[in-house]
Amino acid sequence: MGSFYRLRSFLRDNRLTYSLGIAALLAVNIGQLFIPRLLGIMTDKISEEGLQHRDFLPYLGILVGLSLLIAAFRYLWRIFVMGNARRLEYSLRRMLFGHLQDLSPEFFTSHKTGDLMAHATNDIRAVRMALGNGIVMTVDAVFLTTAILIMMVRTISWKLTLMALLPLPLMLAVVVGFGRVIHTRFKAVQEAFAALTDRTQENFAGIRVVKGFAQEEAELTRFAEVNEQNVAMNMRLVRIWGLFWPLVSYLAGLSFTIVLGYGGMMVINGAISLGDFVAFNSYLGMLTWPILAIGWVMNIIQRGRASMDRINSILDEVPAVQDEPALAELKRLSGEITIKDLTFTYPGAPSPALEGINLQIAPGETVGILGRTGSGKTTLLNLLLRLYNPPYGTITLDGHDIRRIPLELLRTSIGYVPQDNFLFSTSIKENVDFAATDASLDDVVKFTELAEVYRDIKDFPSQFDTMVGERGVTLSGGQKQRIAIARALIKDPQVLILDDSLSAVDTETEEAILQNLKGVFDGRTVILVSHRISTLQGADRIVVLDQGRIVQMGTHDELVQQPGLYQEIYQRQLLEKEIESVG
Template identity: 50%
Template structure:
């Protein structure tokens, strides 16, 4: 993806920015008229030339200028800040779209909080650089040049140059304090993020906290984070509290010079009283541009740093994508799967998790994988889903190298139910119909019955309209697994993969679910991955894995007769069941 640059942003919206700067210039011009009106009014008032009609005229002029200023200020906000908001929206859409294209491995290496910070804080910094930053820069340049020119050419050059001496210090102070405030504000954000993480983690794990009677300890931990957040905010407030008085001090020095020198010039009649009033008004208008010059540098620095961070994300390429030789004519699958001497290692790992694996699954067959933890069972499922890349000509779907099958075809025709399910914070019905939100409610109910979760759902007061808590916390572990199973079944996929997805239900419920699935499994290729033999004993073929290799294969009876690892696992589980029933 092409990198984003400030130059590219401004060129893309150059017409809107140009119009915005024109409206901004008109605001500045109108602001410069006010001191001229005050000068004319003061001189005429001193000369005794102001009566009621003149008062009305001057008041009308000020109201007219104020109205024009308000109108054109609305326009520049609309065209500059509004354009920056448009940029913010487009950039956030592009970032989210890019996140969706990246491979799962990328998200395993990144913290969710960091990704959220990129989508919020960094984009906000870019928006401020292209919105308020542009306004400050243009306003500072236009207002400073125009004001200084008026002071020099219409009032007095000596008074102007002397009065301007303290003002550059305001720019330097703004620049320095801008950097300090930025660092402290970053610490405030980090402290608040840590505070939010603590609260979110405890709310999500409140059952564990209560089960271990850790309420008081968790309160203490939260109070430590809250105190840190308080201290960081107070530290920021102190910097802001020192910054404003310093700016006002140097601004006051300019006014002091003007009052002392300008007052003498009025007495000596070198300038009129109206000139003196106008000069003070213009001098007050110069304070803001001097501050803005310092702030705009900080806005641009922050925006540039944020843009670099975002570009580093946009430069990330997905590991999983459709290769140039992808056969897009393959738009459906029959469900035949073949591993041919496949060896696989996860990224950044040297030791292979699968070693020279070979087997074939016929279309419509139900097969199962069992083995010790870490033997490679779930890896096989992830490779079939192409969540990770396998070597060329080592894994085939319907006789096609999986690397040539479109990703969309694989994912659309496959349903995967992992052990660690994720449910969205929406209704149960919408979770089940996630694949197609327009699914008829009767089909949703049918899928729930097949997953043996229908009775649990209708027991809730809102039924299928029950809103789930974060990650489905409203439901028990078994209910979560069954809702996730219903979500997979409603797709009616060609390949159904259940990766230890019934581990949280009791054996009786598991048996009911498997009986419900008999007809469904008979019509499609089904892969069962489990630790419990009761889950897989009726499979057409069972593969036993150990240390990344297939050491046994066959049906339940033949594997028991072999008296190998499968037999040992079976005997161990029988003993565990007897102990539980005693």
């Protein structure tokens, strides 16, 4: 199986329909073998005896009946073989998408979206062609070539057959040699297409930035570079492909030339009849297709192998974060979090993002985290969500190492509002209930009211059925943040994490949201991350991070009295507020 080893189970499960399809294809090929022989018999009767109108009708009936049977069986092999190929395409795309869902965030930071899209489209289509058209052509190439040669040798002349096959070894050498080159060049074509897809996707995603900086011409130039590279790689493939077909056709033409000369002499000398000569030429014409099919098969299989190799490179990736052996037997989490001597470095980073973190959070406690940009706040949250693996024994929940807690339980127990408030291109209601809680509209309304976004939604013509566009493009930053808050709350999580999730709303709305959330916070472990002290001052405790270390910890009243980063930020924000009020 080589590159296609991952498809063994699919082929095994569908071996019956593949077998039926191949049987129908063989029936078509067998039917086609009778037609030249029938034409030869008719030719001999015409040349020797003359064929009356009434004698012609049975032969015509046989030809029509045979053609109908061939058409029926041709339909069947297309349904079975090509239908299987389509199901294979579906299964492989599902397998790839499912695997991508399991991979860790660090994988997506090192792989471009456009390249992954090319895997899911172009590469899978090439695999489908290899195991659809490729199988058909392989059967044709093997069975028809063998059967036609037997018919030519046994029913007409082995000498004429041998002469006709003189160009065959050279033709096979051309097919095999070109197939290897085609494999390499097609792989380069797929990679160039992936780069083109990635550049296009990136431009469309950032179109507002492009227009805001008047960089349309610059982007067009950047696009032209990858577009030209894509054309260049395709032209390399087209040049070898364009040379391949005329060469194979020329070698096939040599066979006809040999048959025309040598076979014509055999007819004149009476070694074979005119009908045999007609049948032989028909068989030789039929033989051209399976010989050419070898070329097609080599091309399609090589393309499929190149694409399957690219897909395998993704499927071979092992998720950095996954359920590990000896999982704790838990049904729910109460929200007790213990962080002990946590030091964490991102893969490939020269220095730790967090160093020597020690923190104890009791169930139901609200903890605020403050720090400058790059101080490690989001990194700490990523570790709590286990988007990255912390060192063993450094983070425990309810006394269990976080790496021993089932991922599904961990992440369903945490309501998370990230900095990047990503919304999906569907309705507001479906975005709010993204966790698939099957919430009623009344529940959705309740949580959007808590997030202070309900009145905004009511102003939309379609209200909760409003489509938000890709990444929530039709909404303001504040509206997206508040919908993301409602999305986290509707899960009814035991641990709630808000990562700078009020940065895009004004202070008045922020105060209203925090007031609404007081009742939600009761009985839950809450972690609030913010640059604004006004967001954090009601927390039970506030942790101050700087350069990956905890530099201060205490209540708001305690920290404003202590010299340090918290007091510095507090005084600066107080001054900014006073200046704003004067303005």
